[in-house]
Amino acid sequence: MSVEGRLLIDLDRTPDGSGRASIASSRPLGITRVLAGGRAHDVVKTIPLLFNICGVAQGSAAVAACERALGISVSPRTQQVRKALVLLEMLREHMVRAAMDWPSFLGLSPRPDEMLRVMRLFTMARRAIDPVARAFTIAVDLTEACAALQPSLAEAEQLLRDLVLTEPLHQWHKRTTRADLDDWCEAGRTPAQKLVRTVIDRAWADAGSAPLNMLPDLPEQEIASHLFGSESSAFVAAPEWDGAACETSVLSRQVEHPLVKDTMRAHGAGLLARLTARLVEMAELPGQISDVFCADDGFASPPARLPKGRGIAHVEAARGRLVHGVEIADEVVQRYAILAPTEWNFHSAGAAAQGLAEIAVRDGDVHALASLFVSSVDPCVGYEVRVH
Numbered sequence: 001m002s003v004e005g006r007l008l009i010d011l012d013r014t015p016d017g018s019g020r021a022s023i024a025s026s027r028p029l030g031i032t033r034v035l036a037g038g039r040a041h042d043v044v045k046t047i048p049l050l051f052n053i054c055g056v057a058q059g060s061a062a063v064a065a066c067e068r069a070l071g072i073s074v075s076p077r078t079q080q081v082r083k084a085l086v087l088l089e090m091l092r093e094h095m096v097r098a099a100m101d102w103p104s105f106l107g108l109s110p111r112p113d114e115m116l117r118v119m120r121l122f123t124m125a126r127r128a129i130d131p132v133a134r135a136f137t138i139a140v141d142l143t144e145a146c147a148a149l150q151p152s153l154a155e156a157e158q159l160l161r162d163l164v165l166t167e168p169l170h171q172w173h174k175r176t177t178r179a180d181l182d183d184w185c186e187a188g189r190t191p192a193q194k195l196v197r198t199v200i201d202r203a204w205a206d207a208g209s210a211p212l213n214m215l216p217d218l219p220e221q222e223i224a225s226h227l228f229g230s231e232s233s234a235f236v237a238a239p240e241w242d243g244a245a246c247e248t249s250v251l252s253r254q255v256e257h258p259l260v261k262d263t264m265r266a267h268g269a270g271l272l273a274r275l276t277a278r279l280v281e282m283a284e285l286p287g288q289i290s291d292v293f294c295a296d297d298g299f300a301s302p303p304a305r306l307p308k309g310r311g312i313a314h315v316e317a318a319r320g321r322l323v324h325g326v327e328i329a330d331e332v333v334q335r336y337a338i339l340a341p342t343e344w345n346f347h348s349a350g351a352a353a354q355g356l357a358e359i360a361v362r363d364g365d366v367h368a369l370a371s372l373f374v375s376s377v378d379p380c381v382g383y384e385v386r387v388h
Contacts, residue, residue, distance in 0.1 A: 005025060005026045005027030005028055005381045006025075006026050006027075006381055006382050006383060006384065007023055007024070007025050007026075007027075007342075007346060007374075007379055007381060007382070007383040007384070008023070008024040008025075008026070008383070008384050008386070009021060009022070009023050009024075009352075009356065009370070009374065009383055009384065009385045009386065010022045010024075010386050010388060011356055011357075011359070011360040011366065011370055011385065011386070011387045011388065012360060012387070012388035013360060013361055017361065018357070018361065019356070019357040019358060019359065019360030019361040020357055020360060021352070021353045021354075021356035021357045021359075021360060022348070022353075023346050023347075023348060023352065023353055025237075025342075025343075025346065025381075027342070027343075027381055029233070029236050029237055029338075029343075030233065031050065032336040032337055032338055033336075035047075035333050035336040036333055036334060036335060036336065037332065037333065038332070038333050039331055039332055039333070040066045040069070040070065040138060040326075040328050040331050040332070040333055041137075041138050041331075043062070043066070043326075043333050043336065044059070044062045044063050044066055044136060044137070044138055047059060047062040048062070048136065051380075053093070053380045053381075054089065054093065054317045054318055054319065054322070054380060055089075056085050056086055056088075056089040057086050057089060057090075057315050057317035057318070057322050058317075058322065058324075058338075059135075059136040060082050060083075060085065060086050060135075060136060060313075060315050061313045061314070061315040061322050061323070061324035061338075062136070062313075062324055062326075063082075063136045063137070063138055064082075064311075064313035064315070064324070065311040065312060065313035065324040065325060065326045066138055066311060066326055066328065066333075067138055067139065067311065068302075068306070068311030068312065068313065069306075069308070069309055069310055069311030069326050069327065069328040070138070070139075070308075070311070070328060070331070071308045072138065072139045074139065074140065074141070075141055075142070077141075077142050077143070078135070078140055078141060078142045080292050080293055081129055081130055081135045081142050082135050082136070083292050084129050084289050084292045084293065085126065085129055085130060085135055086315060086316070086317065087285055087288050087289045087292065088122065088125050088126060088129065088285075088289060089122075089317075089318065090281075090285060090316075090317065090318040091122075091156060091282065091285040091286070091289070092118060092119075092121075092122045093318035093319075094250075094278055094281060094282040094285070094318065095118045095159065095160070095163065095164070095282065096115070096118060097278065097375070097378070098163060098164045098190075098191065098192050098278075098282070099111070099114045099115055099118055099163055099191075100115060101375055102191040102192060102195045103191040105195060105368070105371070105372050105375070106191060106194055106195060106198065108191060114163055117159055117163075118159065118163075121152060121155050121156055121159060124151075124152050124155070125149065125152035125153070125156070125289075128148065128149045128151075128152050129149060130142075149289075149290070149293070150290075153286045153289060153290055156285075156286045157169055157286050160282060160283060160286070163190060163192075164190055164192045164279070164282065165184075165190070165192070165279070165283065166187060166189050166190055166193065167184075169283055169286065169287075172184075172283050173283065175259055176258035176259050176262065177258070177259065177262045178259075178262045178263050178265075178266050180259065181196065181259065181263065181272075181276060182200070184196075185197040185200070192279065195275065196272070196275055196276075196279075199271055199272050199275065199372075200272065202364070204270075204271050204272070204369055204372075205263075205266070205267040205270060205271065205272035206267040206268050206270040206271070206272070207270050207271040207355075207358070207359055207362065207369055207373060208269075208270045208271050208274075208354075208355025208356065208358055208359050208373045208376075209267060209268030209269055209270035209273075209355070209358065210268075210269060210351065210354035210355050210358065211269070211354075212247060212251070212252065212255065212269040212351075213244055213245070213246050213247055213351075214246060214247055214248070214252040214255070215241065215246035215247060215248040215252065215320075215321060215344060216241065216246070218241070218314065218323070219305075220305045220306055220312045221305060221306065223312055223323060223325070223339075224306055224310060224312055224325060226239075227312070227323070227325035227337040227339065228310070228325065228327060228335060228337065232337060235339075236337060236338070236339055236343065237343060238343065238347055238348065239339060239343055239344055239347065240347070244349075245344065245347040245348075245349045245350035245351075246344055246350075247320075247344060247345055247350065247351040248320030248321040248341045248344050248345065249274075249277075249319065249320045249341065249345055249351065249377060249378065250274070250277045250278050250281050250318075250319075250320075250378070251269060251273060251274050251277040252320070253277070253281065253316065253320075254277040254280050254281050255277070257277070257280050259276060259280055260273060260276055260277050260280055263276045269351075270355070271369075271372065271373055271376055274373075274376035274377065275376055278376070309327060309328055309329055310325075310326070310327050310328075311325070311326050311328070312324070312325050313325075317341065318378075319340075319341045319342065319345075319378045319379070319380050320341025320344065320345060321341055321344075322338070322339070322340055322341060323338070323339040324336075324337070324338055324339075325337040325338075325339075340380060341380070342379045342380045342381065345377050345378075345379070346377070346379055351377060352373075352374060352377045352379075355373055355377070356370055356373060356374070359373055360387070366387050367385060367387045370385045370387065371385050
């Protein structure tokens with residue numbers, strides 16, 4: 001069983017000549033109601049099975065929310081393993097985009113052998129980090145020694161070099177300006193280089209640029225009141241914070257990186273900045289995974305800010321911030337809520353809608369450009385773009 005759904009995106013021009021984008025979602029957001037009445041330990045096992053995409057992040061958020069509701073603290077070691085698994089999944093999702101999706105926008109066929117390398121890497125690294133697959137069990141105390149992780153990280157760096165960057169990570173990390181990005185993509189050896197070059201050559205760099213309204217930190221008591229209040233269904237379907245639609249994405253995470261900042265100075269928060277942010281994050285993830293296990297602090301269980309029986313967990317997933325909320329009584333789930341990044345980013349007044357409205361009035365192949373822009377914002381479900 002999995003939760004699917006789809007986005008239907010329509011672009012047109014209004015009578016006054018401006019662009020308009022409407023986004024309809026068939027995502028079954030009420031699916032979490034079926035979790036009520038289940039025992040917390042069983043619900044935590046069920047949730048990752050409901051999601052074909054970002055199941056690890058969903059599992060991490062589920063177990064953390066339930067532990068907080070039950071008043072359970074886990075060891076820093078357990079939190080390290082969970083964090084590393086989420087980062088590993090993030091790397092896999094970004095590499096799948098680069099290996100599978102980006103070639104299609106260039107009229108190229110993805111190579112199955114490249115996808116196989118990516119998936120084998122993920123399997124090998126996950127076994128190294130969590131050899132007995134217990135990380136997302138409530139109250140687990142992970143004491144087993146990890147297998148050597150370095151071979152997996154070395155393979156990740158080699159894959160990034162072969163499939164995406166064409167150069168070692170230490171060389172890529174030195175690229176901090178828009179001119180550096182031009183220099184990098186000139187070779188055109190990988191789909192990533194070819195796609196960036198195409199976006200620049202077709203004057204699409206600023207396509208979809210709109211003010212960047214980043215999702216702020218969400219205080220637990222306030223987010224709990226939204227997730228469990230009388231208007232919770234409406235909030236989860238079309239969330240706003242302080243009366244505004246916010247963005248939580250790869251771009252909002254990487255907005256302070258020098259290469260992203262310089263690209264945005266030249267082109268705003270448009271298509272090129274979004275592609276660049278994904279490249280930047282992809283290249284940083286192997287080091288971040290390694291650093292998780294080097295940290296001596298920063299993994300203490302957060303202090304409880306909600307009454308026992310209620311738990312909130314925030315996890316940065318590949319597509320943005322994922323929030324789970326749960327209410328538990330006698331170890332039985334009473335209510336469960338999931339707030340996914342897609343509902344923020346594809347809100348009717350959100351980042352995707354604003355960017356697509358700008359794209360709707362452009363000349364040329366609007367459908368191809370709009371589809372690429374949607375992919376760069378990155379919903380967690382399939383989508384269809386129609387241009388009228």
